[in-house]
Amino acid sequence: MFIVAVVNLKGGCGKTTISTQLAARYAAAGHRSVLGDLDRQQSAIQWVDRRPARLPIIEAMELDTDAMVLPFGEGRMVIDVPAGMKRKALEVVVRGSDALVVPLLPSSFDERGTERFVELISELKPVRKGRRPVAMVANRIRPRSAPARALDTFLAGLEYPAVARLSDAQHYVGAATSGVTLFDLPPTRLRNLREEWAPLLAFLDNLAGLQEQSEVGATG
Ligand SMILES: Nc1ncnc2c1ncn2[C@@H]1O[C@H](COP(=O)(O)OP(=O)(O)OP(=O)(O)O)[C@@H](O)[C@H]1O
Numbered sequence: 001m002f003i004v005a006v007v008n009l010k011g012g013c014g015k016t017t018i019s020t021q022l023a024a025r026y027a028a029a030g031h032r033s034v035l036g037d038l039d040r041q042q043s044a045i046q047w048v049d050r051r052p053a054r055l056p057i058i059e060a061m062e063l064d065t066d067a068m069v070l071p072f073g074e075g076r077m078v079i080d081v082p083a084g085m086k087r088k089a090l091e092v093v094v095r096g097s098d099a100l101v102v103p104l105l106p107s108s109f110d111e112r113g114t115e116r117f118v119e120l121i122s123e124l125k126p127v128r129k130g131r132r133p134v135a136m137v138a139n140r141i142r143p144r145s146a147p148a149r150a151l152d153t154f155l156a157g158l159e160y161p162a163v164a165r166l167s168d169a170q171h172y173v174g175a176a177t178s179g180v181t182l183f184d185l186p187p188t189r190l191r192n193l194r195e196e197w198a199p200l201l202a203f204l205d206n207l208a209g210l211q212e213q214s215e216v217g218a219t220g
C-alpha cells in the first residue's frame, strides 16, 4: 500500500479538499483506494458518505495516532491530517506514510505556519534522510495575482519542491458537498483544472511505482 499524508500545521489550506480529490483519482485509476481520516471532525469520512454510490469506491478509514493501524496489500491510501498536530503525533504520521503532500494558500499566515511546519518535519529522521519525499502544493491560486507571485517567491526559498499549483475554483467547493471530484467527470469537463494536478500525480505515481518495484524485487 502506497500511503500519502496530506498535512500542514495550518488550518484551512485545503488538506481535506486535496485528500478527497487524490483518493478519487486513485479509485478512478482502478486502484484500491483508502481515505484515512485523522481529524476528529471526520470531514473526510463524512465526505465519503456523501459520495454517490455509482462512482468508483473509496474506503473510508478512521485513524488514531495513539493506535495507528494501517491497511496493507495493494492499493493507495491518502491520509487527511488535521491542522495543529503535535510533534509526537506528526512523527507517527510521517513514519506510517511514504510521502507528504503539503498544501498552502497564498497568504502570509499560511507562509508563516508552513515555515514552522517545514522546520518541524525537517527535524524528523525519515524526512531528513530523504526517505519521505515532500511535495508542496500551492492551493487556491489566482494566476498572475500579486499574492500568487509572492507565494512563488516563498516556495522558491524552501528546501522541498513546489510540485503543483491548483486554482481557486468553485468546483472544489461543490465537490466537498457532492462527493463528485474532477476525476469522476468526463475527460472534457474542467480539463484545465485537471491538468493542474498532473505534476503532483506524476510525482506520487513515480514514488508508488518505485515502491512496487522494490516489493516485487523483495518477493520475486
Ligand atoms: N482550490 C480551491 N478553490 C476553491 N476553494 C477551495 C480550494 N481548496 C479548498 N477550498 C475551500 O476552502 C475551504 C477549506 O478547505 P479544506 O477544508 O480542504 O481545508 P483543510 O486544510 O482541510 O481545513 P482544516 O484545517 O479545517 O481541516 C473549504 O471550504 C474548501 O471548499
Ligand SMILES: [Mg+2]
Residues within 6 Å of the ligand: 015, 016, 017, 039, 043, 080, 082
Ligand atoms: Mg480538513
